[in-house]
Amino acid sequence: MSGVGLSLEGKVALITGGSRGIGAATVALFHQAGARVAFNFQNARQRAEEVVQSCGGPAQCMAFQQELSTPADGRALVERTVEAFGRLDALVVNHGIWPAHDAPISTMSDEQWRKTLAINLDSAFGLVQAAAGQMQKQGRGPHGQAAGHIVLVSSTAGQRGEAFHADYAASKGALISMTKGLSTELAPQGIYVNCVAPGWVMTEMSASALADPATREKIFSVIPVRRVADPVEIAGPILFLCTPYAGFMTGEIVNVNGGAVLVG
Numbered sequence: 001m002s003g004v005g006l007s008l009e010g011k012v013a014l015i016t017g018g019s020r021g022i023g024a025a026t027v028a029l030f031h032q033a034g035a036r037v038a039f040n041f042q043n044a045r046q047r048a049e050e051v052v053q054s055c056g057g058p059a060q061c062m063a064f065q066q067e068l069s070t071p072a073d074g075r076a077l078v079e080r081t082v083e084a085f086g087r088l089d090a091l092v093v094n095h096g097i098w099p100a101h102d103a104p105i106s107t108m109s110d111e112q113w114r115k116t117l118a119i120n121l122d123s124a125f126g127l128v129q130a131a132a133g134q135m136q137k138q139g140r141g142p143h144g145q146a147a148g149h150i151v152l153v154s155s156t157a158g159q160r161g162e163a164f165h166a167d168y169a170a171s172k173g174a175l176i177s178m179t180k181g182l183s184t185e186l187a188p189q190g191i192y193v194n195c196v197a198p199g200w201v202m203t204e205m206s207a208s209a210l211a212d213p214a215t216r217e218k219i220f221s222v223i224p225v226r227r228v229a230d231p232v233e234i235a236g237p238i239l240f241l242c243t244p245y246a247g248f249m250t251g252e253i254v255n256v257n258g259g260a261v262l263v264g
Contacts, residue, residue, distance in 0.1 A: 006243050009034035012085040013242065014078065016040055016068060016127065017095030019048040021203035022153065025231035026092055029239045031055040035090070038081040040066040068095055069118045074126025082134055089138075090242040091131040094153045096120040096171070100208050102164035113167045120171035124152065128178070132186060140190040147190035149242040152179050153234075154197040156257050172197075176253055183251030192250040194241045199257025200228040224259035 013030045017023035018039025028051075030037045037055060041048040041063055048063035055061035062084050066077045082088055097119050099112060128150060135148030157165060158172030179195040186193055200206055200219055209215050210228065220226050237254050240246055255261050 011035045011089040013090040014081045015092040019044045022231045023094045025235035068123035071126030074123040075130040078130035088134045090149045116167035150193045152195045156199045195253045199260040
């Protein structure tokens with residue numbers, strides 16, 4: 001992964017939700033590409049420490065215990081990253097929640113709606129705000145290199161909706177709109193903003209749904225490749241979007257879903 005185009009030597013990346021699933025796979029790939037990586041965790045301290053050690057220890061990878069549910073939380077995490085590594089070149093907003101139970105809109109609680117949007121969207125605003133400010137301060141690299149890359153992780157639910165999960169779909173749809181708006185706003189300053197929209201992925205968040213045979217068959221029936229993704233299959237496109245090979249891409253929604261949107 002450390003070839004010329006996919007090398008992130010000398011770069012610093014912040015990846016939210018990096019202790020497990022897509023986040024942990026992304027931390028590992030960015031480390032393999034030569035970046036120093038920071039990530040946050042909420043409760044999984046042991047797992048976070050294992051990720052740090054697998055990526056070369058604190059000199060190369062740092063984990064911060066940081067809740068992400070407000071804009072201030074997001075700004076604080078960016079500040080901690082810059083304090084630790086001196087700069088920020090790539091932000092991957094990967095964290096989020098998906099309440100697994102079905103919640104009809106007529107009975108969905110205010111608490112669920114507010115919590116989902118707080119974690120999935122409000123904190124993303126703070127992260128992007130602080131990261132863009134830091135990247136603007138650093139400016140472009142030599143030979144007109146990008147000042148920074150921002151990748152927001154959305155979902156197929158953000159594009160086609162998801163019945164009984166209006167809170168999740170709304171938050172992920174907002175990230176897609178944020179990507180499009182910020183791409184034109186920040187491109188003149190050399191900051192490229194793109195989005196990866198996964199479908200079903202084998203993670204702890206989806207484990208309960210995939211463990212039920214009937215639900216699993218229903219999920220597989222609308223995925224042309226007839227399986228769910230491995231986290232590294234999402235991490236790969238995220239890495240690509242932060243390399244020189246993606247130097248003419250901004251405002252893009254990269255679907256990584258086994259063809260599911262095509263038949264949705």
